[in-house]
Amino acid sequence: MLVKDKRSNCPVSCALDIWGDKWSLLIVRDLMLFDKKTYGDFLKSTERIATNILASRLQSLEEHGIITKREHPESKAKVLYMITQKGIELLPMVIETMLWADKYYPASDEIKGILIEIARNKEAFIESKYRELQRTALT
Amino acid sequence: MLVKDKRSNCPVSCALDIWGDKWSLLIVRDLMLFDKKTYGDFLKSTERIATNILASRLQSLEEHGIITKREHPESKAKVLYMITQKGIELLPMVIETMLWADKYYPASDEIKGILIEIARNKEAFIESKYRELQRTALT
DNA sequence: ACTTTTACTTGCATATTGCAAGCAAATTTA
DNA sequence: TAAATTTGCTTGCAATATGCAAGTAAAAGT
Incomplete structure (x- = not known):
């Protein structure tokens, strides 16, 4: 799962x-x-x-600056994983992915609620979630 | 590379x-x-x-309705691969991916032109490209 | 006819995934 | 305070996927 070097300078390729x-x-x-x-x-x-696989993906995401590890406030046995600014910025892409898939595959009830919110006002949802994530990332 | 069945009803998971x-x-x-x-x-x-790998991905994308094969107008030795409506609808997600990666990884000159267009007016770019793809998909 | 192009397939070595079990430190329970 | 449990991993190994090189058949060009 190690990507030695980028396959190209195409942003789609870099992201993948x-x-x-x-x-x-x-x-x-x-x-x-x-x-x-x-x-x-x-x-x-x-x-x-x-x-x-989870362990390897967490390490990879950390190496790529998408997440960081912190001390868990409740217990030393736990590790707190947090999303970084770079990770938060994946939000619009994730939302578009959800909207695409929702059109063709039935979503679970848990997600339908989120999708309804997004359908109501996508930009507002992204903006609000974005700020929320930034807030929790700072504490 | 065969996904027997969906891992869950989450749209992100279905898309992946x-x-x-x-x-x-x-x-x-x-x-x-x-x-x-x-x-x-x-x-x-x-x-x-x-x-x-290309052959297997083309087959998988076709099975999932993202692309279709057609006769090539110039030659029977060639195969024309076309993107479907379902595939075209991936455009916003692809654009968001490009915008994300562009922020952190230097893009090639060929792509910089596209990114400048997108930066100028994202919605307009998507709309225009969307219609263009639908037009060529119909001919 | 012969060579080249085109879209693949096949064989095989290597890498990745997935499952199950194991493990040490921290925490909870008795 | 000793034993059991939780937590975040690691390890071993079989199954699967990837990547490289070579091969192939139909069509096209020369």
């Missing part, structure tokens, strides 16, 4: 070098939309990521 | 089941932005996809 796999964006999604913060949180997601 | 790999979106990019249409065109892209 970082998150072009089946799992990385699910971790980003969990951080951005489902308030998940720990290793155990990510493991519990419905897609059932394998523990070794 | 289809194009969550290092290559599929590069083919979509080539079709949408670089006017590539044939097997040979895709092989020539700077990222240098292996020929067997």
Whole structure:
């Protein structure tokens, strides 16, 4: 899973070098939309990521500056994973992905709520979520 | 590369089941932005996809309704690959991906031109490209 | 007819994924 | 305070996917 060097200078290619796999964006999604913060949180997601894959993806995302690790305020046994500014900026791309897939594949009820909000006013949703993520990222 | 069934009903997960790999979106990019249409065109892209991987991705994209094959008007030896409506609708997501990556990784000159256009008026660019793709998809 | 182009397929070595089990430090429970 | 549990991983190994090189058949060009 190590990308030695970029395949090209195309931004699409550069982006895929970082998150072009089946799992990385699910971790980003969990951080951005489902308030998940720990290793155990990510493991519990419905897609059932394998523990070794999760560890490797977390490391890769950290190396690429999308997430950072912090001390968990409640326990030294836990690790707090946080999304970075660079990661927060993936929000518009994630939203467009959700809107695309929603058109062709039935979403779960949990997500339908979010999609309704987005449908109501996409820009406002992004703006509000963006600020919310930045706020929690600073504390 | 066969996704037997969806991992979950999350739209992000569904989308990744289809194009969550290092290559599929590069083919979509080539079709949408670089006017590539044939097997040979895709092989020539700077990222240098292996020929067997290209064949498997084209098949997968076709199975998922993102692209279709047509007779090439100039030659029976060639195959014309076309993007479908479902594929065209990936445009906003691809654009957001480009904008994200452009912020952190230097783009090639060929792409800088497109990015400048997008920066000038994103909505207008998407709208115009969207219609252009629909037009060529109909002929 | 012969060569080249085109769109693939095949074989095989290497890399990645996924499953299950293991493990040490921290925390909770008895 | 000793034992059990939680937490965040690592390890081993089988299955799958990737990447490279070579091959192939139909069509096109010379």
